[in-house]
Amino acid sequence: DIQMTQSPSSLSASPGDRVTITCRSxxxxxxxxxxxxxxxxxxxxxxxxxxxxxxxxxxxxFIGGGSGTDFSLTITSLQPEDFATxxxxxxxxxxxxFGQGTKxxxx
Amino acid sequence: xxxxxxxxSELKKPGASVRVSCxxxxxxxxxxxxxxxxxxxxxxxxxxxxxxxETGDPKYDxxxxxxxxxxxxxxxxxxxxxxxxxxxxxxxxxxxxRGDYSEFIETFDFWGQGTVVTVSS
Numbered sequence: 001d002i003q004m005t006q007s008p009s010s011l012s013a014s015p016g017d018r019v020t021i022t023c024r025s026x027x028x029x030x031x032x033x034x035x036x037x038x039x040x041x042x043x044x045x046x047x048x049x050x051x052x053x054x055x056x057x058x059x060x061x062f063i064g065g066g067s068g069t070d071f072s073l074t075i076t077s078l079q080p081e082d083f084a085t086x087x088x089x090x091x092x093x094x095x096x097x098f099g100q101g102t103k104x105x106x107x
Numbered sequence: 108x109x110x111x112x113x114x115x116s117e118l119k120k121p122g123a124s125v126r127v128s129c130x131x132x133x134x135x136x137x138x139x140x141x142x143x144x145x146x147x148x149x150x151x152x153x154x155x156x157x158x159x160x161e162t163g164d165p166k167y168d169x170x171x172x173x174x175x176x177x178x179x180x181x182x183x184x185x186x187x188x189x190x191x192x193x194x195x196x197x198x199x200x201x202x203x204x205r206g207d208y209s210e211f212i213e214t215f216d217f218w219g220q221g222t223v224v225t226v227s228s
Contacts, residue, residue: 034214036152043202043218044144044152050210087152091213095168096142096154 002026002090006099012107017078021102023071023088032092035064035073038101039084047086048073078104109133111203113219119226124191127222129203136184137161140206142215143177143188147199157206158186193226200224 003026013019023033031051038044046055048064051071061076075082083106088099114128129141143155156167158177165177176189190197201222204215 032212034212036215038152043220044204044215045218046214046216049214050212053210055214055216085151089152089215094166095156095170096213098152098154101151 001095002029002093002097004088004090004097004099006086006088006102008102009100010103010105012105013078014107015078015080017107018074018076019078019104020072020074021086021088021104023066023073023099025069025071025090025092028068029090029092031067032090033064033066033071034089034091035062036087036089037082037084038087044087075104080106109205109217111205111217111219113201113203113222116223117225119193119224120228121194121226123193123226124189125193125224127188127190127201127203127224129186129188129219131184131186131205134205136179137181140213141177141179141186142204142206144202144204144215145199146202146221147196152202155188155201160186190224193224195226197224198226 005024033051035048036044052064063074065072085101085103110132112130117125137160140157142157145153155171158165174191178187203219205217207216
């Protein structure tokens, strides 16, 4: 199985801050990397696919990058509705695997 | 619009079985795979496997033993997750998600709202 490791596990930030979450895969996965936002009690939401492509309807403040084994998700100006848990997920090989999640909390 | 609507919360005793449904609408059911994802209490998202909605062939993550069974009813555009011989460790939120390909990469672009399964005596 391809292990996905996110950092940090949690962070505290204020509205307007720029935050970056990183994700590392246990082997090279080209750009077969997606990012999801998950709020408690709601369905997860696809934000970024193919490492850097913005899913339709997702605000442009979400920026994905990276390839190979190292990836990042940046929120350029944190909005109140962005406080949630974020997961990276590789679709290079089955079984599909997710990172452990990064919880973004209000400072 | 694309919708995946799951069945309601379930409270089961150890040893019982449960069936979770995922009713889809707004797209051609057999044109996309259907995945199942689990979130145990305090844990992250865990992929359980998928089902080819056209052929009915399932593919399971090896971490999920034969107690977990995926099926579909194409006549009503619905996928099912059946779990037998439930244990308290099966307590979790179970999600269905549609698999789509964007730029040759499979994504989970639409999700059900989740079904809470609680196993307790």
